[in-house]
Amino acid sequence: MEKEEVLAFIVKHPMCCLGTIEDDKARVRGMETFRADEKGLIFYTAKVKDVYKQIAKNPEVEVCYIGDIQVRVRGKMEIIEDLALKKEIVEKRPFLKPIFENKYEGLAVFRLKGKATTWSGNQGTKPGAPKTFIGL
Amino acid sequence: MDKNEILSFITTNNIGYLATLDGKAARVRAMDTFRADENGLIFYTDKAKNVSKQMLNSPEIEVCYYSQGLQVRVRGKAVPDEDINLKKEIVAARPFYGEMTDEDYKSMAVFRLKGKATTWTMESGDSTSSFVEL
Numbered sequence: 001m002e003k004e005e006v007l008a009f010i011v012k013h014p015m016c017c018l019g020t021i022e023d024d025k026a027r028v029r030g031m032e033t034f035r036a037d038e039k040g041l042i043f044y045t046a047k048v049k050d051v052y053k054q055i056a057k058n059p060e061v062e063v064c065y066i067g068d069i070q071v072r073v074r075g076k077m078e079i080i081e082d083l084a085l086k087k088e089i090v091e092k093r094p095f096l097k098p099i100f101e102n103k104y105e106g107l108a109v110f111r112l113k114g115k116a117t118t119w120s121g122n123q124g125t126k127p128g129a130p131k132t133f134i135g136l
Numbered sequence: 137m138d139k140n141e142i143l144s145f146i147t148t149n150n151i152g153y154l155a156t157l158d159g160k161a162a163r164v165r166a167m168d169t170f171r172a173d174e175n176g177l178i179f180y181t182d183k184a185k186n187v188s189k190q191m192l193n194s195p196e197i198e199v200c201y202y203s204q205g206l207q208v209r210v211r212g213k214a215v216p217d218e219d220i221n222l223k224k225e226i227v228a229a230r231p232f233y234g235e236m237t238d239e240d241y242k243s244m245a246v247f248r249l250k251g252k253a254t255t256w257t258m259e260s261g262d263s264t265s266s267f268v269e270l
Contacts, residue, residue, distance in 0.1 A: 017153035017200050019164030025196035028155035028164050029256070030207050060161035064153055070166055095258075119165075121232075127243075128184030
């Protein structure tokens with residue numbers, strides 16, 4: 001797959017699972033991808049949540065998407081404080097309004113500029129064969 | 137949810153997202169849960185795969201299941217299981233394995249997770265203050 005195809009796949013399947021680390025223990029939960037384009041993948045959460053604290057401490061994450069294939073994206077999460085982007089996210093996700101409208105400092109936004117690897121059941125690669133990565 | 141309801145949810149929605157540590161970096165991929173019962177959750181892979189090596193190096197893992205608005209996360213220590221009868225049962229139930237030699241069985245990796253679970257819904261949020269032992 002090309003970079004553009006991977007990004008289109010993520011746009012079509014925005015729900016992923018986000019893996020993080022908490023004190024040398026793996027953690028994972030469902031996460032919505034707000035946007036996926038040339039500039040990276042955008043995620044949001046509340047700063048009071050453990051996932052925010054885990055990423056602030058160790059930004060080396062991976063996300064996994066499933067459709068007819070599996071796409072994994074790994075890299076360093078960047079915490080971004082872009083007020084215009086926060087306002088756009090709250091505007092487009094009405095359930096966030098009661099919590100974050102005019103209290104944007106509590107909303108955490110992350111950007112992941114990572115590399116992707118794909119897998120499908122009929123790929124036929126040998127177990128443990130080196131993965132091929134696509135820079136996003 | 138009580139323990140039996142959680143195990144039943146995992147049995148119905150058996151594809152989990154398994155998170156591991158690769159050194160200091162997080163990794164996550166989809167994984168078939170072969171079984172979920174009183175004796176733990178059973179996963180299988182190949183010893184040559186990174187996921188197997190990662191679980192041996194850092195056994196503290198978490199698995200996430202999601203269906204119809206309910207998320208279940210199970211965390212705990214992954215323990216390798218070399219029970220040949222269990223391996224044969226998995227192979228018999230998963231036809232994509234095909235014919236297996238003794239070497240193939242040695243290369244097969246099975247892990248058991250006896251962990252604790254936490255649930256999440258949009259309405260109720262996280263239940264991380266009240267884990268359910270599985």
